[in-house]
Amino acid sequence: MGSRPDSADGVYLDDAVQIAAKILVVGHFAVGKTTFIGTMSEIPPLRTEERMTQAGAHVDDLGGVRGKSTTTVAMDFGRITLSSKLVLYLFGTPGQERFVQVWEDMTRGALGALILVDPERLKESFPVIDLVEQYGLPYAISVNHFDETPVRPENELREALDLLPETPIVTCDARDQKSSADALIALVRYLQTRTDRRA
Amino acid sequence: MSTPGDPEALSVELVRPYVITNGRGLPDDDQFNLITLVTTSDQPRPSHLDPEKHSVLDLCSGGLLSVAEIAGHMKLPIGIVKVLLSDLSADGFLVVRAPVPPAQLVDVSLLQEVLNGLQARFG
Numbered sequence: 001m002g003s004r005p006d007s008a009d010g011v012y013l014d015d016a017v018q019i020a021a022k023i024l025v026v027g028h029f030a031v032g033k034t035t036f037i038g039t040m041s042e043i044p045p046l047r048t049e050e051r052m053t054q055a056g057a058h059v060d061d062l063g064g065v066r067g068k069s070t071t072t073v074a075m076d077f078g079r080i081t082l083s084s085k086l087v088l089y090l091f092g093t094p095g096q097e098r099f100v101q102v103w104e105d106m107t108r109g110a111l112g113a114l115i116l117v118d119p120e121r122l123k124e125s126f127p128v129i130d131l132v133e134q135y136g137l138p139y140a141i142s143v144n145h146f147d148e149t150p151v152r153p154e155n156e157l158r159e160a161l162d163l164l165p166e167t168p169i170v171t172c173d174a175r176d177q178k179s180s181a182d183a184l185i186a187l188v189r190y191l192q193t194r195t196d197r198r199a
Numbered sequence: 200m201s202t203p204g205d206p207e208a209l210s211v212e213l214v215r216p217y218v219i220t221n222g223r224g225l226p227d228d229d230q231f232n233l234i235t236l237v238t239t240s241d242q243p244r245p246s247h248l249d250p251e252k253h254s255v256l257d258l259c260s261g262g263l264l265s266v267a268e269i270a271g272h273m274k275l276p277i278g279i280v281k282v283l284l285s286d287l288s289a290d291g292f293l294v295v296r297a298p299v300p301p302a303q304l305v306d307v308s309l310l311q312e313v314l315n316g317l318q319a320r321f322g
Contacts, residue, residue, distance in 0.1 A: 011261065012261050020296075048270040086316060091267075105233065109234065111313070185318065188313050188314045189314065192314065195306075
């Protein structure tokens with residue numbers, strides 16, 4: 001079936017890897033999730049599909065697609081080997097509520113979420129933030145900054161997005177590896193502070 | 200929200216993939232999630248396996264991969280791949296590295312390792 005990758009170079013994990021961790025990269029459509037994952041991943045980003053059935057309470061939300069028996073949601077993901085025994089997976093997850101079944105699978109076992117936000121389309125991020133909060137996933141906001149967009153003051157963003165004072169807001173260019181890595185690092189540092197508090 | 204042509208929501212009739220699993224749905228157990236790591240065991244493979252299972256074993260024989268990567272390389276939905284892996288694992292053809300237990304997700308040392316790794320690689 002040709003299921004073997006064309007070249008085995010770099011496809012497989014090191015045999016010594018013992019632990020896989022997962023961080024979600026979420027945001028509204030076309031906010032830059034796939035770019036971010038492509039920038040950070042050591043493998044060419046892969047795509048998987050999750051199947052959704054129409055059974056369940058959220059069918060009413062499907063609106064225009066009602067009448068179809070199944071819908072699948074495509075997700076892009078990438079991989080970063082972090083040490084001889086640890087690998088991190090980044091999953092790009094669409095933020096619409098109608099993908100709720102996917103969210104249950106995606107959030108299970110995730111360390112946290114990086115929410116990519118377009119400062120010019122803040123409203124489109126509201127449902128995404130609602131979903132992340134609904135699943136109890138800790139998150140950081142990453143304002144995807146393009147050359148031409150003006151930088152909005154952090155307090156303005158914080159107010160517009162109704163964030164807790166401790167929720168980190170960072171600016172990142174999803175095309176730039178250092179910048180994207182810094183956004184992930186800000187998220188992980190925040191996760192550490194939460195753990196400290198719980199202990 | 201659900202505009203036609205939205206590339207994140209492809210409407211597909213998944214008849215063929217569920218023929219692969221003999222019509223069975225997703226296993227309820229949590230043995231396989233997206234980041235469960237899998238490779239082949241030393242157990243010899245019988246010739247009568249389904250072609251899709253042969254393909255999974257071909258792919259996995261190269262080394263360690265996550266369930267999501269197996270699905271991505273095979274271009275099959277995650278649910279189908281979980282069923283195939285579940286069968287192959289029950290028959291002893293796979294070695295499965297268990298996912299991190301939920302309690303350990305907030306483990307300080309795991310987060311520190313993630314942070315160290317990111318800083319070492321990109322800092």
